[in-house]
Amino acid sequence: MTSLPDWMRPPRTEGWFAEDLDRLPEAPRHTELIDGALVFMMSPQRSWHSRVVTALTNALDAQAPAGIEVEREMTVRLDSRTRPEPDLLLVTVPFDPDRTWHDPENVLLVVEVVSPESAHRDRTVKLRKYAEAGIPHYWLIEDEAGAAVAHVYELDAPTRSYIPTGIFRGSLSHSVPFAITIDLSRLVPRTDAAP
Structure with a gap:
């Protein structure tokens, strides 16, 4: 060795x-x-993951009201020994070109696009840790036969745990953290389409 x-x-x-x-x-x-x-994220990133993250970034950025910024691949300092890097974040602080992490109290939404290597952490470890840190909203975007499916969670403040508020296929329409409508079917190009 x-x-x-x-x-x-x-x-x-x-x-x-x-x-x-x-x-x-x-x-x-x-x-x-x-x-x-x-x-470490050692395996190569799948194109599906990259496309979903880019399309979600654009969709959220287009709909975010003033005062809410969309960040991509930026760590969140949950405690002195935990700094995960979600795929997307909605934050309530202005853009700072020198920022390397966010405080959880400034994060409205964390989005994780699930990859085979991150599935366990995204579905269990991060689900618990983001809730314990008080982040109000958490989305898991899963690959279901090539289609993006959104599992949406909201924080139950007294228990500091997430409760599921919906599983969205085809389209996601939600009123929190602000009015959002996303055509999930358009996040990734169809692979069965004729050239």
Whole structure:
């Protein structure tokens, strides 16, 4: 077994902390910190995932009211040892070109587009952690035979857990965090269409 590069060794015996992510220029792009452990996105990203994220970014950006920004692939500092990187965020703070993470109190919505390698984290670990941090809305976008399906959750504040508010196929129409209508069937081009 080859030795680990120096940058992969935690800077202290307690392991990694949220601020350490900003000091790891050698780390692969999309490195997350979950409970003090570095999580790398090592497998190549599927085109389906990339297209869905881009189309959702455009749709949310077009409908977001003034004062709400759409961020893509930006970490959220949930606590001192957890900084996941959702695919999309709706935030209530102005754009800052030097920002590297967001506070959960400024996040209205987190969107995770599920990939095979992230499925467990997106459906269980992040679902729990985003809710515990008080983020009001969480969407999971799943690949169902090539179609984008949205699983929509809303925070139950007293229990700090998410409750499902709908599974949307074809079209997503929701009133929170603002009035949103998205044609899910148009997020990814049909593969059965004639050239």
